[in-house]
């Protein structure tokens with residue numbers, strides 16, 4: 498009996514250490530460590546006001562959309578033009594969409610889909626997951642989500658969506674299908 502208690506105690510300790518070790522190797526921790534060393538940040542320290550970075554999990558709460566997005570835990574330069582030429586995933590967002598849709602108000606999954614809560618790169622945030630219907634859209638399809646908010650026929654900066662809506666109208670698809 499005593500031996501069984503010793504053995505289970507040791508097993509418990511080992512699993513506890515494994516959990517701690519696993520936590521140290523999380524994707525986002527590795528990426529944040531890399532971020533401080535990239536060329537754009539070389540002359541700053543983490544406590545420096547010039548470096549707009551708080552280590553740890555970042556989270557954007559968008560109550561209006563019931564979204565909580567943690568994408569900026571890894572996409573650390575997304576709002577800052579200084580990172581225009583930084584390596585992925587630290588680069589500034591392309592185009593001007595984050596100026597008209599401030600990330601603090603819209604988050605990321607409103608346009609990209611994907612799992613907002615996730616802080617692991619390989620599986621959860623980007624890739625297809627079982628029981629998760631909103632897999633992140635590949636780049637050419639992102640415009641599909643603009644239409645959930647922009648209801649007018651022509652959507653600025655979404656030429657593919659606009660073309661699709663015109664085509665649906667021209668071909669009369671709505672005569673039989675309820676496509677919106």
Ligand code: HEC
Nearest residue numbers: 524525568571585586605609611612613615616617618622
């Ligand atoms: C754990 C870190 C991490 C998180 C969390 C994360 N990303 Fe990424 N993301 C990356 C990395 C690393 C790359 C670069 C991948 C490459 O170069 O192959 C990337 C690339 C991308 C790209 C461009 C390449 C592509 O696959 O289309 C998009 C878009 C993107 N992420 C959106 C998101 C969104 C939206 C979220 C939140 C739902 C998110 N990411 C959460 C690490 C992350």
Ligand code: HEC
Nearest residue numbers: 568569572575590591592594598600603604605608636639
């Ligand atoms: C208003 C819609 C919208 C929002 C909000 C948005 N994105 Fe995007 N994002 C896009 C579109 C559209 C593209 C593709 C642009 C293109 O093809 O030029 C894109 C492209 C990207 C890319 C690809 C960049 C590359 O170089 O391949 C990344 C990474 C990315 N977005 C991350 C994010 C993250 C992280 C957030 C949240 C902070 C976010 N986006 C919020 C619409 C959005």
Ligand code: HEC
Nearest residue numbers: 597598603607608639640642643644645646647653654655
């Ligand atoms: C969650 C809802 C939502 C989504 C998704 C969304 N938008 Fe918007 N968009 C808005 C709102 C709201 C405004 C007005 C912002 C303001 O005036 O402060 C806006 C403003 C804009 C503007 C600037 C104002 C204008 O009408 O010229 C453009 C351009 C735009 N959106 C394009 C897009 C594109 C392209 C996408 C998809 C990649 C997209 N939006 C996805 C809600 C959304």
Ligand code: HEC
Nearest residue numbers: 661662663664665666667668669670671672673674675676
């Ligand atoms: C005259 C009525 C009618 C019109 C107009 C019409 N459809 Fe359909 N469509 C149908 C019917 C009926 C089906 C189902 C066929 C089946 O299941 O065998 C269908 C099936 C489809 C499907 C496959 C759906 C699925 O679940 O597999 C798509 C996609 C589709 N239509 C798109 C379009 C588009 C785009 C247009 C306009 C260019 C259009 N349809 C115009 C009647 C119509």
